[in-house]
Amino acid sequence: MEIRRFILKRLIEICIIFFVILTVLFLLFHLSPGDPVTKMVDPTMTPEDAEHLIDQLGLNQPLWLQYIYYLKNFFSGNFGTSFHYGEPVFAVILNRLPNTIVLFTTAIILSAFVGIFFGKIASWHKGKQTDTWITLGALICHTIFLPWLALLMIWVFAFKVGWFPLNGMISPEVWTNPSAGLWHKLLDVIHHMILPLATLFCIHFGSYLLIMRSSMLDTLKEDYILTARAKGLDEKVIRNRHAAPNAALPVVTSVGLSLAFSINGGALTETVFSWPGIGRELVFAVSNNDYPLAMASFLLIAIVVLLANLVVDVLYAYLDPRIRY
Amino acid sequence: MTLLAVDNLCVGYRTRKGFIEAVEGVSFVLKRGRSLGFVGESGSGKTTVGMALMRLLPDNASIRQGSIIFEGQELLAMPAAQLRQIRWKKIAMIFQAAMNALNPIHRVNDQIAEAILTHDPLATKASAMQQVEDLFSLVDLPADRMRDYPHQYSGGMKQRAVIAMALACHPALIIADEPTTALDVIVQDQILSAVKKVQKQMNISLIFISHDIAVVADVCDDIGVMYAGQLVEYGRRDEVFEAPVHPYTKALLASYLTLDGAAAQPMPFTGATPNLIDPPPGCRFCDRCPLSDAACSLDVPEYAEITPTHKALCFHCK
Structure with missing residues (x-):
């Protein structure tokens, strides 16, 4: 019951924050250099035609009126038409978003579980060889430069060895083949996904491991661990039932943040692997002055960040009984 | 019947600054059903003695010598698996900071039942919960709060x-x-x-550690006074409380303000405890002792027997 009221409260907050973001974004785009019309206007157009287009787009209207239109369009789900694709922005985003979600959610969840597991092991063997090697590996993974790792992955595993495709998400010959079943298509996507997934896994897993390790070391100093030991519990029970669930809480925060920033943070990975996701689309839209698409992508980032924070808060309340809002 | 016999226990801690001799030559005997209180200031080694009995000392501690015989078995030589059988089933502990002694993410009844289920192979989840309920009524806790989390409880x-x-x-x-x-x-x-109440009712032996001599006197049959890692005076409650012989015990009692006592001014005593990394060669109390003479700072005193049950670590207490 309490938690439901908390979620409701947070949702209202989110709406207010989102409205502010919406407004800031509107102003930001109006302040940005470059005229959207010049991008759309054909050089062969006469000034009258250009004028007509500006009029049609409402760009000669007062700012407040444009703002009203902007809000009205947003709430009626009309994000405009992408300059580049000539399709509704909404459709473009809907097309790209699942690709990003599949890649990043898988990578982050997987690396969180592996990171928590090995972080737990490392802290348990603190100062011993096991700990040294695990921590060293995590540090290397954590500090490695992502685009470099991505390129290295492609060079070694796709180019030299040829185990995986160079880029993209699907092979056209599989997907256009009418006889290919769903299973076949799924395998094709997984095949394409392995390299970007491995890259993202490497980057995230290191930081989760290090967070888990240090959090676990703090937890092991707690009095209730001494109590558990005094109770004559098995060391494994102490580690897994008494220490690890407490120590994993900071990792949850970190996972939430990674998920929240996977759209913009993923731009690099998606670009290097030509993964048809929303991050790559955002970079493309910004560098090509595709305003409607860029604006919608920014709004999407805002929504995802806000929602991811909400999810983390709720998850926290579930994992830690002390947290009640 | 002797339950626990500790002989010449010496425990130290390795630190960056050096080896701290936290407990030096502590010996005592505890009979079944009796209660023994250790009193002393912070750093006097009383908690270290308690932790050593459970073999729960931190990693940087080492038991240099001595023996702890519990129910005829040497605890210091016991392998870890056998020790786990002793812990809680035979020797349980009430910790210094109860606030933090319970795991915040598990329900209180689960944490208590966990102890029962670990040590009683015949216990089922249901029977353990029934026992928890009985335990709650024994310590006057409402049974309907069993399923709460620790943070929902008050300190008491x-x-x-x-x-x-x-x-x-x-x-x-x-x-x-x-x-x-x-x-x-x-x-x-x-x-x-x-x-x-429960100690008498269940005939449990008790080792009670406190810095508050009045609390110890209230609860315990025997009292051990600790100073700088040594058991400086040990005896029956009345002997130590009414007729203390060690100058430290006397100073400790004099510094204590009682409600019903005569309008005696509490006597603060000056000085500080010696550095236990490199303790003075003679008596550890001699710097602060009103009775100290040349011999005190040179030789280590031996226990003087005042009565068969009362001893003190001092040259001047005979």
Whole structure:
């Protein structure tokens, strides 16, 4: 019951924050250099035609009126038409978003579980060889430069060895083949996904491991661990039932943040692997002055960040009984 | 019948600054059903003694010599698996900070039942929960709060829950380390009554550690006074409380303000405890002692027997 009221409260907050973001974004785009019309206007157009287009787009209207239109369009789900694709922005985003979600959610969840597991092991063997090697590996993974790792992955595993495709998400010959079943298509996507997934896994897993390790070391100093030991519990029970669930809480925060920033943070990975996701689309839209698409992508980032924070808060309340809002 | 015999226990801690001789030559005997209180200031080694009995000392501690015989078995030579059988089933503990002694993410009844289920192979989840309920009524906790999390309890309730947990496996010995320090005097009194009640009722031996000599005198049959890692005076409650012989015990009692005592001014005593990394060669109290002479700072005193049950570590107490 309490938690439901908390979620409701947070949702209202989110709406207010989102409205502010919406407004800031509107102003930001109006302040940005470059005229959207010049991008759309054909050089062969006469000034009258250009004028007509500006009029049609409402760009000669007062700012407040444009703002009203902007809000009205947003709430009626009309994000405009992408300059580049000539399709509704909404459709473009809907097309790209699942690709990003599949890649990043898988990578982050997987690396969180592996990171928590090995972080737990490392802290348990603190100062011993096991700990040294695990921590060293995590540090290397954590500090490695992502685009470099991505390129290295492609060079070694796709180019030299040829185990995986160079880029993209699907092979056209599989997907256009009418006889290919769903299973076949799924395998094709997984095949394409392995390299970007491995890259993202490497980057995230290191930081989760290090967070888990240090959090676990703090937890092991707690009095209730001494109590558990005094109770004559098995060391494994102490580690897994008494220490690890407490120590994993900071990792949850970190996972939430990674998920929240996977759209913009993923731009690099998606670009290097030509993964048809929303991050790559955002970079493309910004560098090509595709305003409607860029604006919608920014709004999407805002929504995802806000929602991811909400999810983390709720998850926290579930994992830690002390947290009640 | 002797339950626990500790002989010449010496424990030290390795630190960056050097080896701290935290406990030096502590010996005592505890009979079944009796209670023994250790009193002393911070750093006097009383908690270290308690932890050594459970073999729960931190990693940088080492037991240099001595023996701890519990029910005829040498605890210091016991392998880890066998030790786990002794812990909580035979020797349970009430910790210094009950606030933090319970795991915040598990329900109180689960944490108590866990002890029962670990040590009683015949216990089922249901029977363990029934026992938890009985334990709750024993320490005057409402049974409908069993399923709460620790943070939902007040300080006094947590302390009662910790006591209930200590009793869960009907141990032969309970080590209570400052169980009431964080509580206000009224709750402290209630908790002490609860400890005394169950200790007598269940015929459990008790080692009670506190810096508060009045609390120890209230609860315990025997009193050991610790100073700078040594047991400087040890005897029956009345002997130590009414006729102290060691100058430190006297100073400790004189510095204590009593409500019913004559309008005696409490006597603060000056100086500081010696550095235990490199303790002075002679008596560890001699710098602060009004009776000290040349011999005190040179030779280590031996225990002087005042009565068969009363001894003190001093040259001048005969």
